[in-house]
Amino acid sequence: MGCRVRDGVALVTGASRGIGRAAAVRLAADGWPVAVNYRSDAEGAKETVALIESSGGQAVLACGDVSNADGIEETFAAAEAVAPVLVLVNNAGVRRDTLAAMMKRDEWDDVIRTNLDGAFFTSKRALKRMISARWGRIVNVTSVIGLRGNAGQTNYGAAKAGLVGLTKSLALEVAKRGITVNAIAPGLVKTALTEGLGNFDDLAKTMPIGRIVEAEEIAAAIAFFASEDAAAITGQVLCVDGGMTA
Amino acid sequence: MVDAKTVTRDDVLEVIRTELAGFEVSADDVKADASFESLGLDSLDLVELSVRLEDAYGIDIEEDDLKDVWTVDNAIDVILAKVGKS
Numbered sequence: 001m002g003c004r005v006r007d008g009v010a011l012v013t014g015a016s017r018g019i020g021r022a023a024a025v026r027l028a029a030d031g032w033p034v035a036v037n038y039r040s041d042a043e044g045a046k047e048t049v050a051l052i053e054s055s056g057g058q059a060v061l062a063c064g065d066v067s068n069a070d071g072i073e074e075t076f077a078a079a080e081a082v083a084p085v086l087v088l089v090n091n092a093g094v095r096r097d098t099l100a101a102m103m104k105r106d107e108w109d110d111v112i113r114t115n116l117d118g119a120f121f122t123s124k125r126a127l128k129r130m131i132s133a134r135w136g137r138i139v140n141v142t143s144v145i146g147l148r149g150n151a152g153q154t155n156y157g158a159a160k161a162g163l164v165g166l167t168k169s170l171a172l173e174v175a176k177r178g179i180t181v182n183a184i185a186p187g188l189v190k191t192a193l194t195e196g197l198g199n200f201d202d203l204a205k206t207m208p209i210g211r212i213v214e215a216e217e218i219a220a221a222i223a224f225f226a227s228e229d230a231a232a233i234t235g236q237v238l239c240v241d242g243g244m245t246a
Numbered sequence: 247m248v249d250a251k252t253v254t255r256d257d258v259l260e261v262i263r264t265e266l267a268g269f270e271v272s273a274d275d276v277k278a279d280a281s282f283e284s285l286g287l288d289s290l291d292l293v294e295l296s297v298r299l300e301d302a303y304g305i306d307i308e309e310d311d312l313k314d315v316w317t318v319d320n321a322i323d324v325i326l327a328k329v330g331k332s
């Protein structure tokens with residue numbers, strides 16, 4: 001399962017740490033050259049590249065803020081120097097948690113812009129090449145919070161729910177071109193993004209599987225959607241959440 | 247990439263004919279006044295064709311450029327205008 005099947009590159013946004021890093025490492029292990037996108041954490045992104053290269057994989061740094069057009073172009077310039085982007089993992093995300101009644105406009109805008117706008121415009125940029133290749137894989141990293149909600153995360157929940165809608169409509173648009181569009185909804189995964197959500201030992205006890213989910217387990221699901229084995233699956237949301245939404 | 251002075255409408259028509267072979271469209275059917283719809287192309291096909299023409303001519307075709315493209319002639323107009331600017 002999961003072997004590279006086309007002459008393209010896999011672009012993972014937000015790959016300097018956490019789920020993005022795990023996805024980049026996994027896709028590289030499956031044979032894809034990987035473009036490691038990051039916005040500001042150059043050291044983290046370099047670590048991701050080093051991890052891949054130490055295992056015999058190929059990776060390039062692709063710096064750019066995917067919440068704006070210039071950042072997306074910078075990112076694709078670096079990735080396409082290797083090959084057309086045929087696998088895209090829209091993982092870049094931010095959190096600006098606060099109660100809706102207290103939420104500032106920029107706290108709403110930042111989260112929508114990076115988590116939802118970023119995924120759409122990055123997908124749009126990748127699509128032309130996927131369409132002409134008549135093959136492509138887009139995997140959007142949403143969240144269980146986009147499916148069931150969480151107090152204090154109206155911005156994040158709206159962006160992640162929007163990503164589910166984007167996934168389904170885009171999947172229908174491009175299905176006849178051999179392009180699949182799917183989403184992964186991680187539950188509680190210990191990453192820098194989830195720091196501050198609570199004590200992880202206590203949270204683990206509330207999980208049906210009795211532990212939190214590892215980033216590598218999310219990466220395995222992403223790699224499956226990127227594989228040829230998943231060619232008949234599109235427009236779907238797979239919860240990798242230790243049973244949170246069961 | 248392409249010398250604008252040397253590109254003629256017939257040249258572009260020939261390139262479009264070649265590219266449309268990839269859509270299983272017979273070259274004989276690709277006439278300047280033929281609509282893409284009559285050739286069996288849908289909007290997604292038109293996007294794919296535009297990418298192939300971008301590569302062939304080293305140009306960028308934006309979504310606004312495609313909004314009035316219904317016939318092969320319309321596409322030739324877009325290409326010639328873009329090549330002229332490049």
